[in-house]
Amino acid sequence: MxxxxxxxxxxxxxxxxxxxxxxxxxxxxxxPRRDIFKSDPMISKLSTSPDQLVDYENTAYGKMNYIDYLDTKSLLAQASNRGQTVTAAHTAVNINRLRQWATRYHYALHRYPQSGNYYATRELPLWQRLVKFYSGLIQVDTPWAIHDPANPKLPRYLKISHDPIVGWSLIGSGTRYKYQLYVNSMFPYLHENIVHLNLGISYPTYAGTRVTEVIGSHQGEAVTHQYTFANGQKMLSTDDVYTRQYQPTSRQDATARAQYGDNYTAVVQENHDPSMIGTSFKAGLGALIIAYVIAIPMAILMARYKGKWFDKLGTGIVTALIAVPSLAFIYAFRYFGSAVFNLPDTFPMSGASVLASWVSPTLILGLLSVSGLVIWFRRYMVDQQSTDYVKFAKVKGLTDNEIYRKHIFKNASLPILQGLPGSIIGLIGGATMTETIFAMLAWVRCCRMRF
The missing domain is CATH 1.20.5 (Single alpha-helices involved in coiled-coils or other helix-helix interfaces)
Structure with a gap:
């Protein structure tokens, strides 16, 4: 096993x-790589500054691992070695040294359209892009993660201590995050900031923010809590103190520094509603339960009474669900829920904290999955009825109820369990239309906007 x-x-x-x-x-x-700028308002804003536009585009390509990009300052620093200093002056000596360096390291030299200064790019082959992606996919926080030239005496340690703000926790110094392990009242109660997935930087939607923060951070209205800070003050704050990250000394805010007592002052705001991925997961999980609760008993009864009125009725319902376009079904069900039961027809009307906001989209997602599950499970149950163990059970004198309950359904539960992970992923991944129509700011919709 x-x-x-x-x-x-x-x-x-x-x-x-x-x-x-x-x-x-x-x-x-x-x-096409140019397509990534279609929804970027910065392109039109920088159209009157050609040098900045070129720098902006190449920086974006570099962040997405299309190229290695060196602006003028970085290029001059790279080319100045072995006692040879290369400056920005457009002299024959400087240009010759830049060309030699570019040839040696397989870079292509270019000139900014306005200033004429040089910059360099190097196309990354596909295999190298994959290596860079996977090599940085999992990031482990350690006491040597932070290197701040303005804070050379930064202590480096991991220790279990009672913090005045969050209580007992594994606290780090020199780490990216202050609280490495901590406990609070939020499920699953024990949380960690040691291992993080690095899925890159979001662009152009939520530009400059890590993708994991975009899809994993809570949304909605800010939540206020009272904290006792390191300076002894009791204050109401919307800071999510568990997300405290190291802020370089050059970018420190004096008030936050006095409040927290160290350089770990970069925090995100604590919000009330679930994250994008949390919204998709909750709606998908609820839809999965609805789909299985309806589909499995329906398929069992259809298989048991094959060819009779219930099987024919179920076949008609499944055929209707398959025949109706998903878009039409979503709009019709949304109208029905709003007109008859006064359910919100858009998610933001009442917010994620109100149960009624989840009813229509969750039911729609669940009902859209029922037809496929019924067809698959009914066919499986019909096949099981003709197997040798069922025939043997009938010979032994077992009733149909006993055969279905003790044998057929027991054997059918294994493929049901095996199909659960795929069903969850399918519901979350296939919720694009529903989330868009109900204006649910969820993970799938965010991915759709980005690509």
Whole structure:
């Protein structure tokens, strides 16, 4: 059993790796890189500053691993070695040294259209982009993560201590995050800031913000709590103190520095509503429960009474669900819920804290999945009815109820459980239209806007 589970997990991880790699290859191979600027307002704003526009575009390409980009300052620093200083002056000596350096390191030299200064780019092959992505995918926070030239005596340690703000926790210094391990009243109660996924920087939507922060940070109205800070003051604050990160000395705010007592003053605002991925997950999980609660009993009864009135009625319902376009079904059900039951027809009307906001989108997602589940499970149950163990059970004198309850359904529960992870992913991934129509700011909608 342990060996079986090990290979199942291993195959799952390999599948995730292959799907991610193929998606990465398709995006970089088929999507024109210029398309990433279609929704970027900065392009029109910088149109009157050609040098800044070139720098902005190449910086964006560099962040997305299309190229390695060196602006003039970085290029001169790289080319100035072995006692040879290269300056920005447009002399024959400087230009010759820049060309030699570019040839040696396989960079292409370019000139800014306005100033004429040089910059360099190097196209990254696809395999190198993949290596850079996977090598930085998992980031582990350590006491040597921060290097601040203005704070050379920064202590470096990990220790369990009672913090005046959050209580007992594993506290770091020299780490990116102040609180490495901590406990609070939020599920799953024990939280960590040691290991983080690095999915890159969001662009152009939420530009400059880590993708994991965009999809994982709470939304909605700010939440206020009273804290006792390091300076002894009791204050109402909207800061999510558990997210305290190191802020370089050059960018320190004096008030925040006095409040927290150290350089860990970079925090995010604590908000009331679930995150984008949390919204998608909650709606998807609720829809999954609804789909299985409806589909499994319906499929069992249809299989048991195959060819009779209930089977025909169920077949008609499934056929209707398949025949109606998803878009039409969503709009019709939203209108029905709003007109008859006075349910909100958009998510922001009442907010995520009101249960009624979740009813319509969750029911729609669940009902859209019922037809596929009924067809698959009914066919499986019908196939099981003709197996040898069912025939043997009938010969032994077991009733139909006993055969279904003790044998057929028991054997059918394994494929049901195996299909749950895929169903969850399918519901979350296939919720684009529903989330858009109900104006749910969720993970899938965010991904749709970005790509």
């Amino acid at each position: 342990k060996k079986y589970l090990f290979y199942r997990v291993l195959r799952s991880l390999l599948s995730i790796f292959l799907v991610t790699t193929l998606t990465y290859i398709i995006i970089y191979s088929l999507v």
